[in-house]
């Protein structure tokens with residue numbers, strides 16, 4: 025066994041492995057990339073993580089740098105959780121430590137999954153209202169900070185995190201907490217990495233006030249735009265927590281989390297409608313958005329056709345509705361504020377292309393509508409619908425013209441580009457079929473991403489709009505950063521991780537050559553979602 029793995033096994037209560045089959049299992053995620061780690065470590069508690077990272081730091085100080093990646097459940101779509109060095113998985117850090125039902129505050133380890141958390145909370149009538157894959161870890165959700173389809177209504181993951189515990193690049197551990205001026209000064213005076221971080225990050229924020237205002241409203245999650253949220257209440261409070269949103273394991277390993285949760289909301293009801301006219305579907309979406317929907321989704325109906333071919337027809341939705349080109353799903357939580365207006369909206373839709381599912385039983389069997397997407401992404405065509413264009417930001421006003429422009433790319437690449445996404449959050453995906461096992465398929469990824477990013481820019485969109493850039497998208501988004509943004513983001517990474525060992529080759533430091541030589545050459549075995 026590798027000497028480092030043996031050393032780690034002596035030090036930690038969890039385990040470290042270098043067995044080929046384990047390394048192979050942790051070499052791919054949902055992305056088109058593959059990086060074979062040399063060791064995979066499974067810490068069980070914060071002290072284990074401290075010991076592992078301290079050891080890595082000591083080696084780095086002697087100029088022996090081991091790239092160290094972090095793995096939640098391995099569901100990342102751009103390869104941000106992969107490494108060719110040491111991979112630290114949080115899978116065994118999955119304890120729910122405390123559920124305070126009175127204040128609705130929950131204390132967990134970062135490897136707890138959304139499914140595990142929500143199932144424990146359900147017995148108390150509580151939930152974390154994030155519409156994501158149930159296997160995603162809460163640590164991964166903070167580090168990736170995806171804009172889920174219900175984020176416009178419930179606020180997304182950022183709305184629920186109170187405090188986090190993080191192991192920094194030197195192996196020391198900090199807890200974030202909102203600090204008033206006097207407490208901040210005290211922190212800044214500490215002669216350690218934590219003190220340095222508080223001193224230098226607050227100085228960066230002060231010196232770049234104009235840029236902070238711009239980053240606060242940006243729809244682009246590449247880099248560390250959440251730094252603009254650290255200074256709160258007109259500078260009266262400082263909290264380090266926001267900088268970790270979207271940091272993708274490059275600033276530290278989140279070990280424990282205190283989060284706030286919500287009572288389980290009432291059973292929602294759904295309105296489904298469709299049209300062949302892009303203009304009228306845009307008008308429908310625009311009206312529905314003013315009614316505070318929990319979700320407001322748009323689908324290209326080709327997605328439904330694949331499901332029909334495989335024998336799955338959403339029985340609750342008339343065929344006439346599904347035969348039109350664009351399908352809209354608007355989901356509402358019943359309350360007296362929107363009831364009349366939603367009824368007016370429903371009545372305004374053409375009778376032949378509208379259906380309302382408001383009976384609780386119908387509403388709960390509504391998953392029939394999400395099934396077609398799942399089937400479309402996994403249908404047995406040659407190739408795979410890999411997530412190369414997922415979670416991109418398209419401003420609503422640009423949506424119709426961008427959809428029209430897609431036909432140019434369809435012709436150029438001879439692929440179907442069926443768009444789906446959320447009009448409420450402006451986040452959309454397109455999942456073309458990719459023959460990853462061929463050279464041509466891998467070349468397509470690079471060229472198509474470049475062309476699509478150009479199209480997005482014309483329409484004022486952002487490739488890393490709904491989730492950060494990770495490794496793959498970074499190849500394009502890094503060119504799109506302004507010199508000012510690049511400078512401040514580079515400083516942030518240097519302040520937190522001066523030896524650049526934590527996820528060193530993602531985000532700002534993603535390298536086109538390294539990344540393009542790490543495309544998978546085999547179809548992913550996992551189910552696409």
Ligand SMILES: Cc1cc2nc3c(=O)[nH]c(=O)nc-3n(C[C@H](O)[C@H](O)[C@H](O)COP(=O)(O)OP(=O)(O)OC[C@H]3O[C@@H](n4cnc5c(N)ncnc54)[C@H](O)[C@@H]3O)c2cc1C
Nearest residue numbers: 096097098099100104156157161163164167272273278491
């Ligand atoms: C482009 C893109 C598209 C996406 N599309 C969807 C989608 O359609 N549906 C959906 O449900 N989700 C989607 N996501 C969200 C994403 O799959 C998950 O939010 C995220 O990957 C968390 O899952 P995980 O726990 O498996 O973490 P991983 O995928 O294993 O890790 C995600 C990132 O977080 C870091 N990380 C993980 N745990 C920690 C920790 N404890 N401390 C510090 N860093 C950590 C990793 O290093 C990595 O950079 C998308 C993400 C991206 C980037």
